[in-house]
Amino acid sequence: MSATADTPDPRAAQHPAAGERAAQDPAAQPSAAPPAGAPGRPPAAPAPPPFDGGSDRRGHQATAALGALMAVFGVVVLADAASLGDGVGAALVGPGGFPMVVGVLLIGVGAALAVRALAALRTAPAGAPAAELKGRFLRLAALVGALVVFAVVLPYAGFTLSSALLFTAAALLLGAPHPWRTAAYGWTLAGVLFLLFDVLIGLSLPGGPWGF
Amino acid sequence: MTEISALIDGFGAALSPVNLLWALLGVTIGTAVGVLPGIGPALTVALLLPLTFRLDPAASLIMFAGIYYGGMYGGSTTSILLNTPGESASMVSALEGNKMARAGRGAAALAAAAIGSFVAGTIGTVGLTFLAPVVADFAVGFGPPEYVALMALAFVTVSALLGRSILRGAASLLIGVTIGLVGIDQQSGDARLAFGLPSLLDGIDVVVVVVALFALGETFSRLMHGTGGETVEPVRDRAVLSRSDWRRSWPAWLRGSALGFPIGSLPAGGAEVPTFLSYSVEKRLSKRREEFGHGAIEGVAGPEAANNAAAAGVLVPLLTIGLPTSATAAVILTAFQSYGLQPGPQLFSESGPLLWTLIASLYIGNVMLLVLNLPLVRMWARLLTIPAYAIYAAVLVFATLGTFASGGTTADLLILYALGLLALLMHAADVPIAPAVVGLILGPLLEQELRRALALSQGDPMILVSSPLTVVLWVLMALALALPLVAKTVRRDVGRTAAEEEPEQEAAGPPPAPRA
Numbered sequence: 257m258s259a260t261a262d263t264p265d266p267r268a269a270q271h272p273a274a275g276e277r278a279a280q281d282p283a284a285q286p287s288a289a290p291p292a293g294a295p296g297r298p299p300a301a302p303a304p305p306p307f308d309g310g311s312d313r314r315g316h317q318a319t320a321a322l323g324a325l326m327a328v329f330g331v332v333v334l335a336d337a338a339s340l341g342d343g344v345g346a347a348l349v350g351p352g353g354f355p356m357v358v359g360v361l362l363i364g365v366g367a368a369l370a371v372r373a374l375a376a377l378r379t380a381p382a383g384a385p386a387a388e389l390k391g392r393f394l395r396l397a398a399l400v401g402a403l404v405v406f407a408v409v410l411p412y413a414g415f416t417l418s419s420a421l422l423f424t425a426a427a428l429l430l431g432a433p434h435p436w437r438t439a440a441y442g443w444t445l446a447g448v449l450f451l452l453f454d455v456l457i458g459l460s461l462p463g464g465p466w467g468f
Numbered sequence: 469m470t471e472i473s474a475l476i477d478g479f480g481a482a483l484s485p486v487n488l489l490w491a492l493l494g495v496t497i498g499t500a501v502g503v504l505p506g507i508g509p510a511l512t513v514a515l516l517l518p519l520t521f522r523l524d525p526a527a528s529l530i531m532f533a534g535i536y537y538g539g540m541y542g543g544s545t546t547s548i549l550l551n552t553p554g555e556s557a558s559m560v561s562a563l564e565g566n567k568m569a570r571a572g573r574g575a576a577a578l579a580a581a582a583i584g585s586f587v588a589g590t591i592g593t594v595g596l597t598f599l600a601p602v603v604a605d606f607a608v609g610f611g612p613p614e615y616v617a618l619m620a621l622a623f624v625t626v627s628a629l630l631g632r633s634i635l636r637g638a639a640s641l642l643i644g645v646t647i648g649l650v651g652i653d654q655q656s657g658d659a660r661l662a663f664g665l666p667s668l669l670d671g672i673d674v675v676v677v678v679v680a681l682f683a684l685g686e687t688f689s690r691l692m693h694g695t696g697g698e699t700v701e702p703v704r705d706r707a708v709l710s711r712s713d714w715r716r717s718w719p720a721w722l723r724g725s726a727l728g729f730p731i732g733s734l735p736a737g738g739a740e741v742p743t744f745l746s747y748s749v750e751k752r753l754s755k756r757r758e759e760f761g762h763g764a765i766e767g768v769a770g771p772e773a774a775n776n777a778a779a780a781g782v783l784v785p786l787l788t789i790g791l792p793t794s795a796t797a798a799v800i801l802t803a804f805q806s807y808g809l810q811p812g813p814q815l816f817s818e819s820g821p822l823l824w825t826l827i828a829s830l831y832i833g834n835v836m837l838l839v840l841n842l843p844l845v846r847m848w849a850r851l852l853t854i855p856a857y858a859i860y861a862a863v864l865v866f867a868t869l870g871t872f873a874s875g876g877t878t879a880d881l882l883i884l885y886a887l888g889l890l891a892l893l894m895h896a897a898d899v900p901i902a903p904a905v906v907g908l909i910l911g912p913l914l915e916q917e918l919r920r921a922l923a924l925s926q927g928d929p930m931i932l933v934s935s936p937l938t939v940v941l942w943v944l945m946a947l948a949l950a951l952p953l954v955a956k957t958v959r960r961d962v963g964r965t966a967a968e969e970e971p972e973q974e975a976a977g978p979p980p981a982p983r984a
Binding site (some may be wrong): 284291292314318320322323325326329331332333336337340346348350351353354355358361362365366368369371372392393395396399400403404406407408410411415421422424426427428429430431438439441442445446451458461462 | 516518519522635636642643646647652655656658660687688690691692693703757844854856857858860861862864865868869872873881882885887889892893894896897898899911914916918919929
């Protein structure tokens with residue numbers, strides 16, 4: 257059984273069936289413990305457990321959250337569709353007809369995802385430790401913050417400066433080792449892109465007070 | 469043979485220096501993004517969509533088709549050398565190809581993949597040349613009910629085949645369809661899901677959605693689970709095949725093409741299934757079964773050929789019915805639309821020369837790709853040594869640039885980020901991205917045809933099953949709902965064979981999920 261859940265097939269980790277099997281038997285989770293069926297296998301890799309596995313607790317929690325979000329949006333879509341007119345004559349499908357179907361399906365599929373994920377959550381092996389997860393979310397928040405700053409600053413500071421800073425921030429958050437070298441890469445990339453798109457192709461990019 | 473003469477005219481146009489240059493640019497960009505993990509052809513074409521305002525249709529469509537084909541070639545390089553497939557259809561090549569690379573036979577694996585891609589791409593393009601006009605002739609008689617049934621069928625197959633499970637595929641598709649609803653309804657003029665925000669009234673631009681779902685989702689996900697330690701296998705010698713490699717590869721190429729093209733040209737989900745089927749077939753037919761799991765060249769040659777033949781096949785429903793069945797095909801459909809062209813049977817009669825130029829450029833692109841990928845494969849392999857942080861940071865810069873270039877404002881950037889976070893949640897929930905793109909593009913078309921059909925029948929839903937063809941299509945849809953079970957069995961088969969014969973599996977753990 258563990259042989260199937262542990263295939264070198266790259267899909268296995270993401271395969272829902274494999275995920276469910278792994279959920280029933282925590283030992284079959286590749287990153288949790290080496291299964292007995294594969295004695296020659298070295299211990300778990302140093303890489304952190306995959307965030308997008310869908311088979312550990314975090315994966316199930318994410319699935320449940322996505323399902324809930326879809327169901328909520330389904331209600332929003334239905335409410336929006338109900339507020340629209342019936343179109344020309346009751347016999348024809350108006351602007352609200354198709355969204356009604358979509359809304360119902362969103363609620364149905366979202367609820368199904370959420371219910372199955374919550375059921376699987378009970379038996380799922382633990383995912384990454386909470387402290388590490390906190391670090392991941394902090395990094396994500398920092399990157400989103402950098403992106404928002406980029407969006408706000410872009411019209412005023414110009415494309416080249418904003419993009420160079422965005423590249424540097426993103427690369428450092430993703431683990432770039434040399435800050436100064438990374439900044440130099442960022443400036444080079446932003447400068448080349450500005451020359452290519454603004455000067456050569458003629459897409460006008462925001463120039464800022466200094467024109468680039 | 470009107471096709472032949474039309475194709476010759478197409479070659480005449482495609483061989484003009486300017487169009488050759490666009491084809492070369494397309495296949496070069498395509499190979500590069502296929503090689504680089506995290507960037508796929510769908511994202512690249514989406515980022516380049518704003519160029520359609522500046523280029524003539526032939527130029528940009530030739531370039532996009534080159535990117536599409538090039539992405540398939542480049543993807544195999546990544547899966548062989550890095551064991552992290554650049555795009556989902558290359559997953560099977562990673563099974564045997566990476567083993568060959570570890571054993572120092574990387575060059576042979578790359579050659580088998582590149583020549584196989586060429587053989588299959590050419591066979592697939594020949595198939596496209598002769599099948600497309602036939603399908604287009606047949607599809608001329610389609611009315612709105614047939615289109616509704618076809619799109620419903622495509623929705624089910626895309627959900628079932630592009631995802632890990634039909635529920636997750638359907639979730640993704642619905643997310644795409646919902647995003648497609650936003651904006652002013654074309655027929656009634658009512659604003660839907662705009663919540664009074666002016667930037668939502670025009671709908672969310674396809675570029676913004678595709679860039680958010682692929683580029684931002686991938687980058688955020690990368691940030692969340694860190695940069696894994698992947699090792700790139702060096703390419704030791706020139707990419708040539710020995711005599712015995714040739715003998716083992718060519719039947720696999722032909723069988724892979726024979727599987728890939730027909731399956732790809734069905735209005736179903738793209739290139740994944742034939743690659744898995746081809747792997748199973750090669751393993752079953754091989755005289756050296758014991759080599760499977762340790763780097764059997766047939767296991768690279770067959771699936772790689774199936775992959776490329778299917779990629780050509782996907783163009784059949786795209787060009788003749790206007791039905792995209794992969795994310796890249798969906799984005800290419802948007803490129804057609806931005807020129808006011810609607811792929812479908814009429815396209816062959818109305819814009820025949822353009823289509824035949826495009827098809828001719830596919831033959832040319834394949835030759836270019838063979839030249840680019842055989843002697844220059846080491847140069848492409850060097851791309852893999854670019855550190856991940858640099859690739860993803862650059863992807864972010866490109867993503868924001870693409871959003872801005874498509875007429876974006878600060879509000880569009882904020883929508884981009886919000887959708888990027890949604891994509892991160894989808895990654896974390898293991899919901900595939902590709903069906904969302906197909907839903908985004910096909911959803912509005914489905915609604916349009918549905919409303920046309922019901923307007924014709926004055927609201928009687930029985931019109932949807934009014935012709936024998938529609939009934940057949942709805943029955944096929946019901947069958948397609950059962951098909952995932954079959955596909956799953958095949959995949960498990962592939963997994964089991966590899967597991968049986970490869971107990972001393974590497975410690976790196978399963979690579980992150982590839983995103984088409």
